[in-house]
Amino acid sequence: MNDGLVKILDGNTFVVSDDRGDIEASRTDPTGLFSFDTRFLSRWVLTVDGERLNALSVDDLQYFEARYFLVPGTSKVYIDAKLSVIRRRSVASGFHEEITILNHAATPASLTVRLDAASDFADLFEVKDALEKKGRYSATVARRKLTLGYQRGSFTRATEISASAPATFDADGLTFKVRIPSQGRWTTTIDVVTATVGAGQASRETRNPKRVRARMQRNLEHWLAEAPRVECDLQQLKSTYRRSLVDLAALRFSPPIAGGRALPAAGLPWFMAMFGRDSIFTSLQALPFAPELAATTLRALGDWQGVRLDDFRDEDPGRIPHELRYGELTAFEERPHSPYYGSVDATPLYVVLLDEYERWSGDRTLVRELELEARAALRWIDEYADLQGTGYIWYQRRNEKSGLENQCWKDSWDSIAFRDGALPGFPRATCELQGYAYDAKVRGARLAREIWKDAELAAKLERDAADLKRRFNRDFWVEDGEYFALALDPEGRRVDALTSNIGHLLWSGIVDDAKASSLARHLLGPRLFSGWGVRTLAEGEGRYNPIGYHTGTVWPFDNSFLAWGLRCYGFKDEAAAIASGILEAAAFFEGRLPEAFGGYPRELTRYPVQYPTACSPQAWSTGTPLLLLRTMLGLEPHGDHLIVDPALPHDIGHVALLDIPGRWGRVDAFGRGRTDVGRRARG
Amino acid sequence: MRFEIVEGRKTRSWCVAVAKGDLTVEHGAGEAHCVVRADRGVFEKLATGRMNAFAAVLRGELTVDGDWRLLVSMQRLFPGPRRAKARA
Numbered sequence: 001m002n003d004g005l006v007k008i009l010d011g012n013t014f015v016v017s018d019d020r021g022d023i024e025a026s027r028t029d030p031t032g033l034f035s036f037d038t039r040f041l042s043r044w045v046l047t048v049d050g051e052r053l054n055a056l057s058v059d060d061l062q063y064f065e066a067r068y069f070l071v072p073g074t075s076k077v078y079i080d081a082k083l084s085v086i087r088r089r090s091v092a093s094g095f096h097e098e099i100t101i102l103n104h105a106a107t108p109a110s111l112t113v114r115l116d117a118a119s120d121f122a123d124l125f126e127v128k129d130a131l132e133k134k135g136r137y138s139a140t141v142a143r144r145k146l147t148l149g150y151q152r153g154s155f156t157r158a159t160e161i162s163a164s165a166p167a168t169f170d171a172d173g174l175t176f177k178v179r180i181p182s183q184g185r186w187t188t189t190i191d192v193v194t195a196t197v198g199a200g201q202a203s204r205e206t207r208n209p210k211r212v213r214a215r216m217q218r219n220l221e222h223w224l225a226e227a228p229r230v231e232c233d234l235q236q237l238k239s240t241y242r243r244s245l246v247d248l249a250a251l252r253f254s255p256p257i258a259g260g261r262a263l264p265a266a267g268l269p270w271f272m273a274m275f276g277r278d279s280i281f282t283s284l285q286a287l288p289f290a291p292e293l294a295a296t297t298l299r300a301l302g303d304w305q306g307v308r309l310d311d312f313r314d315e316d317p318g319r320i321p322h323e324l325r326y327g328e329l330t331a332f333e334e335r336p337h338s339p340y341y342g343s344v345d346a347t348p349l350y351v352v353l354l355d356e357y358e359r360w361s362g363d364r365t366l367v368r369e370l371e372l373e374a375r376a377a378l379r380w381i382d383e384y385a386d387l388q389g390t391g392y393i394w395y396q397r398r399n400e401k402s403g404l405e406n407q408c409w410k411d412s413w414d415s416i417a418f419r420d421g422a423l424p425g426f427p428r429a430t431c432e433l434q435g436y437a438y439d440a441k442v443r444g445a446r447l448a449r450e451i452w453k454d455a456e457l458a459a460k461l462e463r464d465a466a467d468l469k470r471r472f473n474r475d476f477w478v479e480d481g482e483y484f485a486l487a488l489d490p491e492g493r494r495v496d497a498l499t500s501n502i503g504h505l506l507w508s509g510i511v512d513d514a515k516a517s518s519l520a521r522h523l524l525g526p527r528l529f530s531g532w533g534v535r536t537l538a539e540g541e542g543r544y545n546p547i548g549y550h551t552g553t554v555w556p557f558d559n560s561f562l563a564w565g566l567r568c569y570g571f572k573d574e575a576a577a578i579a580s581g582i583l584e585a586a587a588f589f590e591g592r593l594p595e596a597f598g599g600y601p602r603e604l605t606r607y608p609v610q611y612p613t614a615c616s617p618q619a620w621s622t623g624t625p626l627l628l629l630r631t632m633l634g635l636e637p638h639g640d641h642l643i644v645d646p647a648l649p650h651d652i653g654h655v656a657l658l659d660i661p662g663r664w665g666r667v668d669a670f671g672r673g674r675t676d677v678g679r680r681a682r683g
Numbered sequence: 684m685r686f687e688i689v690e691g692r693k694t695r696s697w698c699v700a701v702a703k704g705d706l707t708v709e710h711g712a713g714e715a716h717c718v719v720r721a722d723r724g725v726f727e728k729l730a731t732g733r734m735n736a737f738a739a740v741l742r743g744e745l746t747v748d749g750d751w752r753l754l755v756s757m758q759r760l761f762p763g764p765r766r767a768k769a770r771a
Contacts, residue, residue: 154743303755308763313735315763331741338738 005031010064010091010216011253012036012265012272012326013194019055021068021087021097022046025120030127032119033095033159035194037273037327039127040094040148040159043118044192046087048072048101048111053085063250064216065090083109090216094159094193096209101187103180113176115190119159121150123327125335135328139171146174155331158195163188196326223249227289228660230629233653236587237625243591244625247617248286252293263296267595267618274324274339276301276346277409278619280353285560285623287360288630288660294357295366301350302373304339306380311398312336314407318380320346322404335402342404343411344385344395345433347377348440355443358451359637362663367451378444378461381437387427391471392488393437396427408433409558410501410536414543415550416487419496421542424489431484432501434472435508441465442509473512482518484511498522498538500558506565516569523562524574531602532581533559539599546599553596553611556582557620560627567631572647576675579628580649586625593621633657633669640664646671684753685715690723699757717749719757732762 007016013035017023025032025042033041046053053070060066067088071081082105089097103109120133135152146169148159165188167174180186191209223245230241252262253272264286265271266278279301283294306319313336314322325337336342351374358367367374387394397403404411408430416430417423441461449458476484478496485494486501502519505511511519522528527538533554537544543551559582566575585608586593595618598609633655634645640663648655652673659666686697696712725744728734736758739745747754 155741156743303752307759308732310735310763312764326741328741331738333735333738338735338741 006058006060006066006068007268008060008062008064008066008089008091008095009250009268009272011262013091013094014268014272015089015091015095017044017089019058019068020046020053020070021066021089022052025127027120027122028127030124033192033194034124034272035094036196037124037325037330038157038194038196039122039124040119040157040194041117041192042120042122043116045116046070046085046099047114047116048083048085050112050114062217062220063246065213083111090209090213092209092212094191096213097190097192099188099190100185101178101180102185103182106182108182108184109178109180111176111178111180113178114173115175116173117146117148117159117161117192118172119148119150121157121328123329125325125327125329134332141169141171143169145169146171152328152332155328157328160193160195161190162193163190165189220246220249223290226661229658231654231656231658234651234655236591237583237652237655240583240586240591240625241629244622245289247592247622248282248290248293248619248626251282251617251619251622261296261299262293263300264293264619264623266620268616271618273326273337274300274304274321276320276322277343277349280346280349281557281561282619282623284349284353284356285557285620285627287356288635288657288662289626291357291361291661294353295361295363298350298354298357298366298370298373301346302370305373305376306341310341313338313340314342314397314399314403316341316380316384318347318376318378318384320350320377322346322407336399340403342397342399342407344393344407345409345436347380347385348393348433348436350374350377351440351444351447352436355447358447360662362640364451367447371452374444374447375457378440381440382464385437388429388490390429390492391468392429393433394427394429395433410499410550412549412551414548415536416495417497417541417543417551419498419541424487424493424495425491427490428487428495430487430501431472431476432504432508434468434476435505435510438465438468438472438510439508441468469510469512472510473515477515482515483522484515484519497541497543498527500528500534500536500555500562503534503558503562503565506569507561508565509568511569513569516571520566520569520571520574523566524577529577529581530554530599532585532597532608533578534562535599536596537599544599547609547611549596549611552599554585554599554608555596555621556585556593556624560620560624560631563628563631567634567647572634573675575631576647576649579632580651582624582628583652591625592617593624594618595621629655629657633671635660635669637662642667642669644669644671647675648673649675684757685713685718686726687712687718687720688723688726689720694720715749717747717751717753719745719747719754721745729758729761732764736761 015033016031023032023044032039051072056069070085084102086100138149140147146161150157167176178186251265253265254262263279264282266275279297283297286293301320304321306315319341321339322343323337324339329335330337385393395407442465445458445461448454478485484502486497486499487495503523528534537551545552559578563575563578588607594610596611632648636643648671650673655671657669684699688695698709698713700707
């Protein structure tokens with residue numbers, strides 16, 4: 001919100017405008033009204049007597065609703081304003097806008113109120129990459145409605161604009177002729193409705209905006225009431241926690257296939273879609289707070305699990321999808337997202353989430369319901385992911401035109417490199433993938449033994465896991481640095497850069513106990529730890545850059561799993577140090593952690609420098625404070641009980657997490673800050 | 684689940700029922716939780732792996748009415764494109 005843009009959203013429908021409520025999108029910027037990955041309005045400009053308005057203030061009332069207070073004229077002096085204009089907008093099958101004009105003058109006012117409207121119907125991918133359109137545009141004017149349309153073959157999208165007050169419609173907008181008495185007011189409501197043929201739930205949703213708004217309000221209140229409460233000395237932690245809950249509510253998204261249930265979308269504005277990896281990580285982070293997200297994620301991703309070999313989509317039987325999109329480029333197969341399967345971590349993580357979900361919720365019914373999906377995911381690891389026949393997960397895209405090169409979470413082109421910066425060939429086997437595979441096997445064995453009653457599969461998975469762990473600790477260990485290599489290259493050479501990935505290995509449990517302490521030392525050492533958090537790539541490596549996307553920045557989500565990993569191996573103080581740094585950074589962003597921030601040393605910048613990206617809020621950053629709370633309080637399900645073993649940073653003081661839901665019903669957890677992270681944080 | 688196969692002015696309906704893993708296929712326009720409708724040519728391409736069902740829905744060539752999850756499950760039965768150069 002500090003970018004001057006006002007964003008409101010509900011699921012994958014969102015509006016991004018300036019602080020006047022106006023939209024004047026260029027081909028490449030993500031402002032406008034978007035739904036199902038298509039821009040339905042690219043121009044929406046309000047004028048009074050031909051004059052633009054000036055913003056006095058904006059209220060983001062809720063994530064789905066904003067109010068703009070405006071006065072006519074572009075002058076910086078407002079004192080003479082005889083008129084006030086209030087726009088109140090909420091998302092509802094498009095959006096609903098109420099415009100009110102107040103006449104403060106002693107005489108009546110005759111005004112021409114005009115809204116310019118246009119749509120380029122751009123696919124979100126086109127906005128990202130500035131591509132040309134191939135279809136035809138139309139504007140149909142009726143007495144009480146303007147319909148903007150786009151058609152390419154049988155693909156049609158339309159935006160319908162109507163108003164409650166009498167208006168004249170033309171192809172470029174609508175005009176009101178208004179007379180307002182002295183000290184009087186005039187009001188109209190305007191509905192902008194998106195219509196999608198074939199794929200549309202938006203077109204079928206209730207069109208009563210008041211009811212939609214009331215439903216969203218109730219829904220948000222219910223969501224907040226169901227979540228555990230935080231009580232603590234530190235006001236900042238409380239507000240960060242609340243910010244996270246509200247943003248997570250905003251990012252919930254009900255794809256048509258999920259039967260009205262919600263799973264987390266990845267982030268605004270580029271990633272309001274179902275992502276395998278992001279939805280799984282966010283669901284894991286939120287388990288102690290909102291376990292139902294995990295259930296929907298598991299069901300929806302299970303529905304789309306791969307069943308065939310399809311090179312264009314990088315699909316294999318058993319593979320969990322990476323990304324599902326609804327826009328024009330996906331429709332015409334100019335992009336493979338229908339869905340695209342090009343990630344290799346989502347499949348083992350699917351089994352990890354299923355097990356972790358059951359440990360918290362005790363919901364064995366879902367584990368039985370998804371038995372075939374989980375078995376297929378486990379089979380995929382051995383039968384389709386081992387491209388080199390060496391017993392590891394490897395990746396190499398088969399769609400060489402629009403597929404992803406790096407199919408791990410660090411998916412930018414230069415993220416996987418040797419110390420000297422050289423890039424390895426393909427296929428690649430990054431280290432954290434092997435950790436996830438190990439964890440999936442161990443957890444799959446538990447599910448097989450206890451719930452699917454298949455002792456044979458359980459025994460096989462345990463044997464395979466033990467074997468994988470033994471080989472991994474030999475093949476990936478960088479002897480002269482005492483850490484695990486980032487990856488193996490096709491010749492089996494260790495890609496030896498020091499990265500945050502080693503912390504994911506602790507989370508997965510694949511690390512030999514004897515090797516764990518040197519990993520902890522590296523994670524909190526000066527090359528990786530910036531003072532705020534752990535960098536993606538260590539200072540001193542060939543490609544290190546404090547503002548390199550995956551080559552030096554600090555990712556809050558990454559750190560939340562590193563902290564969890566450290567706790568898994570008993571490094572309580574180290575975990576607390578990371579939690580402390582990231583939560584202190586959150587305070588600089590009003591509780592809303594960005595996707596990533598610069599890896600500059602803390603004592604150099606004194607504040608965390610946000611990575612220049614437009615994606616905020618982002619789901620797994622939003623989930624980060626939640627997982628950090630779990631980690632600091634040492635929450636761990638054990639049978640039907642919840643173990644609480646707090647190790648809180650000293651500065652945090654007293655923390656209580658009340659009404660934690662799970663198989664135990666609801667329980668409370670308390671902790672007091674004791675761990676001195678001060679010295680450690682400065683490395 | 685009902686398939687409505689459009690051939691010119693004629694529409695032929697088939698109902699597919701799934702009960703505990705058993706599939707029955709019947710000719711006729713019975714009640715269904717999900718109705719999908721398209722030209723015969725579209726269904727032929729889907730059934731031979733030359734078209735992707737979800738992309739067809741997005742293009743408006745295949746329309747879905749009712750429970751989407753059923754379509755997602757059903758599309759698993761369609762084959763993949765030929766000549767996949769994948770290993771395995």
